[in-house]
Amino acid sequence: MKLVTAVIKPHTWEDVRSALETVGVxxxxxxxxxxxxxxxxxxxxxxxxxxxxALVPKIRIEIAVDDADAEEVVATIVAAAQTGRIGxxxxxxxTIDSVxxxxxxxxxEGAI
Amino acid sequence: MDGYYAFMLIATAFxxxxxxxxxxxxxxxxxxxxxxxNMMMMSYVAAAIVGILYVxxxxxxxxxxxxxxxxxxxxxxxxxxxxxxxxxxxxxxMTFAIITAALISGAVADRLKFSAWVVFVPLWAVIVYFPMAxxxxxxxxxxxxxGRIGAQDYAxxxxxxxxxxxxALVLVVLLGKRIGWPKEQMRPHNLTLTMLGAGLLWMGWYxxxxxxxxxxxxxxxxxxxxxxxxxxxxxxxxxxxxxxWLVVERLLHKKATSLGAASGIVAGLVAITxxxxxxxxxxxxxxxxxxxxxxxxxxxxxxxLGYDDSLDVVGVHLVGGIIGTILIGVFxxxxxxxxxxxxxYGGGFGSLGDQTLGALVAVAYSGVLTLxxxxxxxxxxxxxxxxxxxxxxxxxxxxxxxxxxxxxxxSGGGKxxxxxxxxxxxxxxxxxxxxxxx
Numbered sequence: 001m002k003l004v005t006a007v008i009k010p011h012t013w014e015d016v017r018s019a020l021e022t023v024g025v026x027x028x029x030x031x032x033x034x035x036x037x038x039x040x041x042x043x044x045x046x047x048x049x050x051x052x053x054a055l056v057p058k059i060r061i062e063i064a065v066d067d068a069d070a071e072e073v074v075a076t077i078v079a080a081a082q083t084g085r086i087g088x089x090x091x092x093x094x095t096i097d098s099v100x101x102x103x104x105x106x107x108x109e110g111a112i
Numbered sequence: 113m114d115g116y117y118a119f120m121l122i123a124t125a126f127x128x129x130x131x132x133x134x135x136x137x138x139x140x141x142x143x144x145x146x147x148x149x150n151m152m153m154m155s156y157v158a159a160a161i162v163g164i165l166y167v168x169x170x171x172x173x174x175x176x177x178x179x180x181x182x183x184x185x186x187x188x189x190x191x192x193x194x195x196x197x198x199x200x201x202x203x204x205x206m207t208f209a210i211i212t213a214a215l216i217s218g219a220v221a222d223r224l225k226f227s228a229w230v231v232f233v234p235l236w237a238v239i240v241y242f243p244m245a246x247x248x249x250x251x252x253x254x255x256x257x258x259g260r261i262g263a264q265d266y267a268x269x270x271x272x273x274x275x276x277x278x279x280a281l282v283l284v285v286l287l288g289k290r291i292g293w294p295k296e297q298m299r300p301h302n303l304t305l306t307m308l309g310a311g312l313l314w315m316g317w318y319x320x321x322x323x324x325x326x327x328x329x330x331x332x333x334x335x336x337x338x339x340x341x342x343x344x345x346x347x348x349x350x351x352x353x354x355x356x357w358l359v360v361e362r363l364l365h366k367k368a369t370s371l372g373a374a375s376g377i378v379a380g381l382v383a384i385t386x387x388x389x390x391x392x393x394x395x396x397x398x399x400x401x402x403x404x405x406x407x408x409x410x411x412x413x414x415x416x417l418g419y420d421d422s423l424d425v426v427g428v429h430l431v432g433g434i435i436g437t438i439l440i441g442v443f444x445x446x447x448x449x450x451x452x453x454x455x456x457y458g459g460g461f462g463s464l465g466d467q468t469l470g471a472l473v474a475v476a477y478s479g480v481l482t483l484x485x486x487x488x489x490x491x492x493x494x495x496x497x498x499x500x501x502x503x504x505x506x507x508x509x510x511x512x513x514x515x516x517x518x519x520x521x522x523s524g525g526g527k528x529x530x531x532x533x534x535x536x537x538x539x540x541x542x543x544x545x546x547x548x549x550x
Contacts, residue, residue: 044299045365045366045367045369046299046300046369046371047371047372047375047408047411047412047424047427048361048364048365048408048411048412049294049299049412049415050365051297051299053297
């Protein structure tokens with residue numbers, strides 16, 4: 001089992017969600033996060049005072065999938081979230097040791 | 113003059129609106145989200161304290177008779193002997209006292225103990241504002257700024273704006289910088305409130321300036337002639353100041369900002385306040401452009417000089433008040449309320465000298481006595497909030513409240529589960545979004 005984690009630009013979120021729906025992803029956890037990568041935030045000016053806004057708003061998506069589906073999910077997210085400009089975000093996978101479905105107590109692959 | 117009386121009822125309500133809520137919104141939006149309630153509370157509580165005190169002794173100190181600095185506080189104690197037919201003039205002047213005290217609050221954001229504010233405000237009103245109102249507005253022959261020096265101040269460039277601006281400067285020097293200033297980010301938390309507040313201030317200012325008419329021998333003729341002038345000059349100066357601020361800002365910092373437009377409105381209104389009755393339309397536009405441009409630059413001085421005037425009371429009110437007061441000496445016309453020609457109308461330097469001296473007296477009086485009051489509070493109950501409380505937020509520390517509950521889910525739907533879980537013993541709601549592939 002893999003956990004696919006994606007950090008993307010907020011405005012691409014709707015495209016990513018519908019793209020994931022078409023490849024059969026039925027659930028995910030989404031959070032609003034802040035961070036920065038190579039683009040390093042931006043500058044805002046208030047009454048002449050310049051502020052470096054280091055943290056940029058992002059959307060983080062987490063999806064638990066079977067090993068076999070991981071590559072397709074990653075490719076789907078990348079295709080939908082890509083604008084080609086700096087700050088598009090990252091997608092990575094990590095291995096999950098175990099999963100339990102809270103409602104039924106099913107474990108691992110059965111709980112995905 | 114029934115029309116005039118009805119107009120004063122409206123004008124007085126407008127000026128009260130400038131403090132509650134306009135100034136509170138203007139300042140509140142510029143403060144941080146953890147201190148917006150305290151910022152607004154300083155205006156609201158100033159209205160309560162100064163208002164009652166004004167009726168008790170303020171009117172008497174200002175308008176109760178002769179005196180160089182102030183009149184007998186007990187002559188008209190609690191409006192004894194004042195006809196209810198004259199109450200509206202008391203109320204009108206009361207709203208001026210209120211906003212002048214409230215203006216100071218913008219400088220002390222995030223860190224002034226609420227108890228210190230509650231003690232400072234009445235002391236400052238009695239010792240500084242009420243006498244200043246006498247020196248400027250009562251205009252008895254022996255009153256210092258109006259009677260003796262002969263400086264023109266239609267609606268309070270000296271008594272209100274220079275006065276509040278100097279007091280703000282003195283107070284922040286005594287109080288010290290906020291923790292983290294100027295390195296930490298302290299940007300405005302809600303500029304839409306600030307834009308709204310600036311707009312309401314503009315509207316209320318018509319009560320402030322136009323309502324400040326003082327009648328001569330022929331009120332029926334004077335009323336439309338003079339109110340037309342003050343309404344128009346107030347309007348045009350404000351418009352010009354928006355442009356002045358935005359142009360300078362664009363040149364200095366590459367962007368024309370919404371905060372700049374809101375600040376330009378206030379800078380223009382401040383500068384035209386003393387001059388509104390004295391100048392023509394062209395003079396109003398010139399004063400507005402100059403005030404907008406200079407104030408846009410002046411708000412940066414605090415970073416060079418190192419005083420944490422949080423919301424620029426000094427940069428806007430002191431600087432704008434001085435500009436308006438002194439430029440009367442340049443743009444004043446004998447067609448105006450004072451009947452004095454300034455420099456550009458061939459009146460020479462006489463008026464310019466009077467205006468400058470009037471401004472200096474206001475700076476000195478307010479500066480020295482605010483310093484005395486500030487020191488007295490600093491070394492008795494103290495001015496400064498505890499460090500931990502300041503970091504956690506003055507709203508929570510001093511008022512037991514926070515302004516906003518903004519937990520919402522990423523999908524933009526209902527209330528977040530996390531938000532609900534902080535409220536015991538509320539029932540646990542069903543989560544609005546599903547967990548990971550649940």
